[in-house]
Amino acid sequence: MLLDRYGIQETHYEVLNVKEDANYTEIRAGYRSAALSLHPDKLLKTPETSSSDQTTGERFLRVQKAWEVLSDSSSRSSYDNELKSSRRDRDALAAEVAEDLSLHDMIAEDADEALELFYQCRCGDYFSIDSLELQKMGYSLFREGSNISILNVDTLPGSVILPCGSCSLKARLVLSTDDH
Numbered sequence: 001m002l003l004d005r006y007g008i009q010e011t012h013y014e015v016l017n018v019k020e021d022a023n024y025t026e027i028r029a030g031y032r033s034a035a036l037s038l039h040p041d042k043l044l045k046t047p048e049t050s051s052s053d054q055t056t057g058e059r060f061l062r063v064q065k066a067w068e069v070l071s072d073s074s075s076r077s078s079y080d081n082e083l084k085s086s087r088r089d090r091d092a093l094a095a096e097v098a099e100d101l102s103l104h105d106m107i108a109e110d111a112d113e114a115l116e117l118f119y120q121c122r123c124g125d126y127f128s129i130d131s132l133e134l135q136k137m138g139y140s141l142f143r144e145g146s147n148i149s150i151l152n153v154d155t156l157p158g159s160v161i162l163p164c165g166s167c168s169l170k171a172r173l174v175l176s177t178d179d180h
């Protein structure tokens, strides 16, 4: 599983249910059985199609896309490089993210035009972000008394990485519809 900005993403290898070092023949076999399992004749009821809310059409496109990329040796090798580097980024980020926070955890303070959100880091300084920065990322804050929520729920769920003002730790502000 790969984490991207939006959550968890399946790799092309997982889509075809093959190992990452599979050879062409194995990949082709994986593609055939994945495509076959999505064949309309077999779809009457397959309860184990686990990938939650994907429709068969979406699933089929993913299988098709995975095959296109993995069946060609040059596109496969550039995809492998992408996988490697996004895993490196994810691991580097995970090592530095000290906490997951929700909007409720944040201390809010009015600052000029914006609303500033804080959370204390273990070093004593603060993770912080203001409503203008959040707006630039597509999240409009809505404040009602002491209750802060995200106005445009269509952007949810999402998350924003907040750096500490002093040390190298980061916090992840998780924005979800639960904040409503």
Ligand SMILES: [Zn+2]
Binding pocket: 121, 122, 123, 124, 125, 126, 164, 165, 166, 167, 168, 169
């Ligand atoms: Zn710190």
